[in-house]
Amino acid sequence: MKRMKYLTLPLGTSIALLLAAPLEAQLQEVSQKRFEFTPIAGYQFGGAIETNTGGSLGAGELRLKDSFAWGVILSTFAHLGTAVELTYLRQATDIEFDPSGGGTKTNLGDFSVNYIQIGGRQEFGQGGPLRPFFSGSLGIGIFDPGGDLDTSTRFSWSLGGGAKYMFASGNAGIRTDIKWWSTPVPSGEVGIWCGFYACVAAEGTDWVGQGQLTGGLVLAF
Numbered sequence: 120m121k122r123m124k125y126l127t128l129p130l131g132t133s134i135a136l137l138l139a140a141p142l143e144a145q146l147q148e149v150s151q152k153r154f155e156f157t158p159i160a161g162y163q164f165g166g167a168i169e170t171n172t173g174g175s176l177g178a179g180e181l182r183l184k185d186s187f188a189w190g191v192i193l194s195t196f197a198h199l200g201t202a203v204e205l206t207y208l209r210q211a212t213d214i215e216f217d218p219s220g221g222g223t224k225t226n227l228g229d230f231s232v233n234y235i236q237i238g239g240r241q242e243f244g245q246g247g248p249l250r251p252f253f254s255g256s257l258g259i260g261i262f263d264p265g266g267d268l269d270t271s272t273r274f275s276w277s278l279g280g281g282a283k284y285m286f287a288s289g290n291a292g293i294r295t296d297i298k299w300w301s302t303p304v305p306s307g308e309v310g311i312w313c314g315f316y317a318c319v320a321a322e323g324t325d326w327v328g329q330g331q332l333t334g335g336l337v338l339a340f
Contacts, residue, residue: 151337155194155202157294161333163188163210164308166232168325170216181216183230186212188331190234200242206256206330208234208300214264232329233261234300236277243336248287253280260302262329275302283337292337300329 120157166183170176190208198205215229238256260275287294303324311318 130147137234151196151199152289153196154190154340156338156340157192157194158189159192159294159296159333159335160187160189161296161331162186163208163232164214164330164332165327166327168327177185177218178215178220179216179222181227181331182215182217183210183232184213184215186210188333190333192238192335200245200250202240202242204227204238204240204254204256206234206238206258208333210324210329213272229265231261231265233263234275234277235259235261236275238277241284248285248292249282250285251280251313253278254296254298255279262302262304262327271304273302273304275300277301285337285339290339292339293334294337295334296331298323298331298333300331 121140154198154288162185164185166306168181169331170179170181189209190206192207194202201202209324210232212230212232214227216225216227218224236256236258238252240252241248242252244250255276260277261270261272265269277298277300279296281294281298283294284292304327305324
């Protein structure tokens with residue numbers, strides 16, 4: 120009859136093995152870089168507002184042409200997987216007028232859009248190099264028609280998602296974003312409500328929505 124043999128480990132070794140997994144998790148959290156600098160570039164599309172018959176252009180739609188966009192994202196991690204982000208995105212494009220009824224489109228010249236926003240990013244999949252995320256932000260949209268026309272600065276917000284892939288060194292990676300930007304602007308239409316004592320006039324609101332598809336190089340430190 121064979122006797123079973125047991126391996127007896129010293130108390131210190133047993134404790135070290137029990138603590139190995141938590142310690143590894145702690146080291147992973149410590150090794151997380153605190154800051155990221157990400158230059159981005161890609162494609163921005165959409166952005167239109169309707170015009171009415173009483174305006175200088177007549178009834179139709181002012182539309183921004185789809186074009187190249189670039190910017191930068193500065194990120195700081197509040198804790199593992201959660202980052203606060205400051206984003207700047209710029210699109211230099213043209214604006215055109217598309218009249219109602221199928222008339223000829225008219226190019227009205229240069230037009231620039233700048234977004235400056237602060238928000239957050241939540242990552243998933245901390246165990247591997249590929250980390251999907253969703254993001255959101257609030258800030259301003261600056262619409263610059265160029266020439267002698269005034270620049271308009273408006274409140275804006277964004278929602279999006281994407282993925283980040285970090286290389287083995289942890290100091291660099293790549294990132295892609297898909298995002299929707301939304302900015303309320305005056306519609307040019309005025310409504311009047313009258314009560315017993317007075318009448319109140321209020322201007323309506325349109326929403327300028329733009330989509331973003333960009334990629335960038337992540338530099339972590």
